[in-house]
Amino acid sequence: MPAAGTLPWRVRKGVLQVALVHRPRYDDWSWAKGKLDPGEDWAAAAVRETFEETGLAVRxxxxLPEARYLVLTKAGTRGEKVVHYWSATVTGGHGRLENEIDAVDWLDVAEANVRLDYAHDREQLRALVRAHGDGALDTWPLVVVRHAKSVARSDWDGDDRERPLDARGTQRARDLVPVLTAYGITRVLTSPSLRCLDTIAPYAVSLGIEPRTRRGLSEEGHEAEPGRAVEHVERLLERGEPAAVCTHGPVMAAVLGVLAERLHLEGGDAVAMLERFVEARDDDLAKGEALVCHVAGVGADARVVAVERHLP
Structure with a gap:
């Protein structure tokens, strides 16, 4: 039984606070969460459920650590519920309570620890506090996207730069919209090749922004000037704005090489995150994959503190 949720956090007068929700049906205090819709990405579900329950839009x-526990199903049997969690910052919303939630309280860590009704919810709280203490909670996302599946080179007689996505690739481009939305991406850099533009265009259109094309992110441009892709990523690290970079397999080594130098993974999931990054790098990412790198700091101080893979 898959579900996803968030721990919205903020700092007020130097004090870390988190938002808990109260469900009158169970008379309990927990985190905002809910079941995935069919075919829905975990991250997209976490953002949607948080908004549906609290009226808060989050990035x-x-x-954070997942939770696993037994619940009673509608059929009367016991099944395992798996909940994926993220830390989250509030970016807007109307704040009206919905979906069986009658209260949202912002509490400091000590108060939240007491108020939570379930022991398994405290693990996410502890992880969030550790990240805050390590300077790894206040982050911005840099998402590397490999273009989705395109028409095979052998089946295309025209200019390779104009080779389009196939039907699966077009669907994957649509599926990426809620994923990138969940991370609040506001800047999009892409290879000018059509298969990259068409991979990222649905998201850009949904946000009302223009993708910025960079020849250095194309296969042809990278071959002519291998250092350009690195420069583009380094400039994004200097800006510190939530961004996505869409490029090709042959360019991935350069793009991910910059990020590999900034890896600063700690905590209980550090080994797993490092393995995910290495696997993605060695595979040049799967076609249509989005590799989310959570970055703390900017410029020379920028460091990647968490990594996620969103596969087709």
Whole structure:
């Protein structure tokens, strides 16, 4: 039984606070969460459920430990519920309570620890506090996207730069919209090749922004000037704005090489995150994959503190 949720956080007068929700049906205090819709990405579900329950629009930050526990199903049997959690910052929303929630309280860590009704909810709180103490909670996302599946080179007689996505690739481009939305991406850089533009265009259109094309992110441009892709990523690290970069497999080594130098993974999930990054790098990412790198700091101080893979 898959579900997803968030721990919205903020700092007020130097004090870390988190938002808990109260469900009158169970008379309990917990985190905003809910079941995934069929075919829905975990991250997209976390953002949607948080908004549906609290009226708060959030941007996902570093992931937190998942929760696993037994629940009673509608059929009367016991099944395992798996909940993926993220830290999250509030970006807007109307704040009206919905979906069986009658209260949202912002509490400091000590108060939240007491108020929570379930022991398994405290693990996410502890992880969030550790990240805050390590300077790894206040982050911005840099998402590397490999273009979705395109028409095979052998089946295309025209200019390779104009080779389009196939039907699966077009669907994956649509599926990326809620994923990128969950991380609040506001800047999009892409190879000018059509298969990259068409991978990222649905998201850009949904946000009302223009993708910025960079020849250095194309296969042809990278071959002519191998250092350009690196420069583009380094400039994004200097800006510190939530961004996505859409490019090709042959360019991935350069793009991910910059980020590999900034890896600063700690905590209980550090080994798993490092393995995910290495696997993605060695595979040049799967076609249509989005590799989310959570970055703390900017410029020379920028460091990647968490990594997620969103596969087709």
């Amino acid at each position: 996902l930050g570093p992931p």
